[in-house]
Amino acid sequence: MGNSTAAPGSPTSADASASASGTAVTTPGPSGRKNGRQTARSGSSAGTRASGSSHAERVFLVQTAFAELGGSAHGPGEIAEFTGLDDSVVYRILQSGIYQRIFERVDRGLYRLRTSAAQLAFTALDHRLDGTVTQTVLQELRTATDGGLAFLYMVAPFSGAQRQCVDMAVGDSDLAELGMTPRDVLSVTRSLRTGASGRTILAYLPEVLQQRVLAEPVPDQAGPGVYRDNDALAASLAEVRDLGYALGYEECMAGWNSCAAPIMWDGSIMGAVLLLKLKSVMPVAPENVIEATKEAAAELSRYGAAGPDAGQA
Template identity: 45%
Template sequence: MFALQEAFSMLHGGDQSVLDLATATGMPDSTVHRILQSGLSGGAIDQICRGKYRPGPTIIKIAMHAMAHVPSAATTQRLLTGLHDATGGAALLFALTPFGGLRRLCTDYAWGDLDPGELGVFAHPLVTHSRSLRTGASGRVILAHLPAPLQELVFAEELPADAAPGAIRDNDALAATLTQIRQSGYAVAQEEVVPGWDAIAAPVMWGDIAMGSVLLAKPKADMPADLSKLIEHTRDTARKLSALTAAPTSHI
């Protein structure tokens, strides 16, 4: 069963035939068929039609249990508050959600004495909306660390109608940006989501997959010419969250 789960991952999910799974695992067709049939009753496997299978709801339940505990809400708030205190900017945590299409959702934030009323248009698109991974630093650092087939799904999306003028519209330019992000470990957005605001983001990783991102946002006028200290603070927060994701019993 573990080999079959890995095969579904290698084949990028979706509906797979017994032959496809047998080829991916190196197991005989009869063995693959027997394991698949044994997984139907407990919900580990769904049979879509004759000869086609996909991972079932039990697999999703296992993943949800694993993700719900790493890291804890108290820990994320403490780390985001630390990022805000060190930089004076708004610190936000985004999580990747595949339900209804790949999106990022703001799950926690810290902006101290900043007045959300004064943030106005900033708070609306960044906190209350599900946002395309095509736009903004927080979306692109997640997108850069997703498997190629998932990236292609995002490339095929239309750019959100309310995207700011600074958003990257060309897919070739977007792909080149993702390569730079993987090399540098962070992304910078200049008035890309909200006019008047710049942002820095770094990925929160679980293994080689980005589960979310940490975003530091400030008014463009407050961003220094040298971003190196802000980048390091943002990356350090993301690294700590990634370490907790990989080893939730550690204390950071």
């Protein structure tokens, strides 16, 4: 729950966006016209690679487009432009996907992923982590940081671009003693634009989701160190990616500083480990706190990305 990888007011610079060029596609569209599309699209993994050479690859490209474009629904033309595929190819994939319960038509010419796609995700995440593993890692982090409060935040599955606390190691502390109320938990700590853990998760999300979060208002209950300027917030995200962790200074709550590091599974951001200490005790996070937090996140990343046998080894 904290603000920048540097103390408030320290300058940071955002990463420069790199653009890539793609291959023009000139096959006929559904109306018989020729389409000259560029497959390149800055900041997207689907658009920066060549069109699929097999039907299966094209199907996966279309599915990925829905995830990376964001928004509620998209038309075949928009998906075709994003993927570099021909309109007619995209249209046929969408129609086939309706019968296979992968896509659904929500309006004239607009489609979206069905909720069955979420069930696939839940199946993929099943058994990745259990409470015993996370408690052990968080307790070790608490010990390594001389009694720091350790939290595990994960991307909230039903809220789009938010987070939720799923485990913690706080000893005998009552969260009420920290000045946290249920309202705080539901409003401040779920936002990805507040706190070291929120910004850590936000730094690795697709740009379309980052822009959605940047458009959100700052929670009223946020701490005095919260980023209110979107340019400064965006610059802090670049710094998080460069350093691999975030430091926070009274972002969510007055009087508390923090350190957070990302949990990555198969190259995707899944959550963050957060270490919280009183500002009077930790005015600036020392190196041992940063390293212990990074190691806790790395361990949970290893567990989550490993196969069943490797994770139990």
